[in-house]
Amino acid sequence: MELDEFDLALIERLRIDGRASYESLGADVGLSRTAARARVQRVLASGALRVVAMVHPEFDGIHAFGHLSLAVHGRTTAQVAESVAQFPDTPFVSIVSGRHSIVAELRSSDVANLADTVSLIRSVDGVQSVDTLLYTHLVKESHLPAAQQPESLEQFDDTDRRLLNLLRQDGRMPYADLADRVGLSRGATRTRVLRLIESGVVAITGIVNPTAFGMTRMTGFQLHLETDGATALSAIGRMAEVDFLARTLGRCDAVGTLITRTGAETIDILDRMRAIDGVRDLQSWTHLELVKEQYDRRPLRVLPRSVGAGAAR
Incomplete structure (x- = not known):
């Protein structure tokens, strides 16, 4: 796949903010919303870029x-x-x-x-x-995430964790789809995602x-x-x-x-x-x-020797 300067500029902006709107992406690089959307989707489909949730260790x-x-x-x-x-x-x-x-x-x-x-x-x-x-x-x-130490983790519940797991798979999943998957309204889902980002628990970023x-x-x-x-x-x-x-x-x-x-x-x-x-x-x-x-995958807490050795051969 050939990538031009517009593609590279869009990728760089998605590394900074993986959930940036197509409108803002287009404005940043000098393209229309429609053109920016088409280019981002083409790059994502090619496998050159993944947008995922990077969760604080x-x-x-x-x-x-x-x-x-x-x-x-x-x-x-x-x-x-x-x-x-x-x-x-x-x-x-x-x-x-x-x-x-x-x-x-x-x-x-x-x-x-x-x-x-x-x-x-x-x-x-x-x-x-x-x-x-x-x-x-x-x-x-x-x-x-930029924070060296996220805010207290006790404030986050199972719904927050379900949202994080969905965003690990697709960091640009629309709020409407996220809401359907976790059983919340679109507004409540958006509020939770923004709280996770602002707390320093997660960053949504493009991985190339x-x-x-x-x-x-x-x-x-x-x-x-x-x-x-x-x-x-x-x-x-x-x-x-x-x-x-x-x-x-x-x-x-x-x-x-x-x-x-x-x-x-x-x-x-x-x-x-x-x-x-x-x-x-x-x-x-x-x-x-x-x-x-693959930083968006949680490691196993305990790695059995028999399982690990078998997987490595």
């Missing part, structure tokens, strides 16, 4: 985060990546260039369950070695495959920092091209992801990072194929 009981770098031997990289993607606690899996062949992100209820998942991934056929980083602080996560259609370049990086590096991380997090950044415990002090349009832009951003006071060393890798990006 605290709401789903997620308290442990990690990053894995995998070396592969004995099976193709694609086969191993598909096996790793079967685990419910791996919302992100990508084939990359460099020393490691695959990187994956882990999100689990606690460190013990995260460690169990790492052990299961080590046992997957074709996984030669696993290098694990634990996230100690999420500095920037474009896909999550950055390595598809030649749209963008996706680059991972790791940092070694001087002293605590807080000022350097703050500066890097403010860069528009930085899509994700986390403070880590392990082989490096931080790990992140860049989204850029061209190779020249990628080089420029990496050079700017290296020049920041407090950055001692920077290493990077290129994402070649995004195998899984």
Whole structure:
């Protein structure tokens, strides 16, 4: 599918507000409401874009985060990546260039369950070695609600959770359809959805495959920092091209992801990072194929070894 500048502009606005009206989308990019609607529906139908509810990890009981770098031997990289993607606690899996062949992100209820998942991934056929980083602080996560800590979760009931589950499937589901599914009026449904968004529990956003259609370049990086590096991380997090950044415990002090349009832009951003006071060393890798990006799915609280091992082979 060929995407022009209008398509890319619409996608960018849907990443900011996945429930933006067709009228406002058209006005933002210089199209009529009808033309904007047709383009958005075409992009959604192509699979280049999904609009879903991204729920705050605290709401789903997620308290442990990690990053894995995998070396592969004995099976193709694609086969191993598909096996790793079967685990419910791996919302992100990508084939990359460099020393490691695959990187994956882990999100689990606690460190013990995260460690169990790492052990299961080590046992997957074709996984030669696993290098694990634990996230100690999420500095920037474009896909999550902006609030570091959502308001009290006790105020939300089963109806709110049913609405969230529907919006995880289709973030642009009309209020009338949502209302029919949960048994409320359209006005009451709209009020609940807006309350969920304003509370910091959920963000409705467009999720794209950055390595598809030649749209963008996706680059991972790791940092070694001087002293605590807080000022350097703050500066890097403010860069528009930085899509994700986390403070880590392990082989490096931080790990992140860049989204850029061209190779020249990628080089420029990496050079700017290296020049920041407090950055001692920077290493990077290129994402070649995004195998899984499914942050809208709740992880299992307990992953039985027999089930996980069977799913991974």
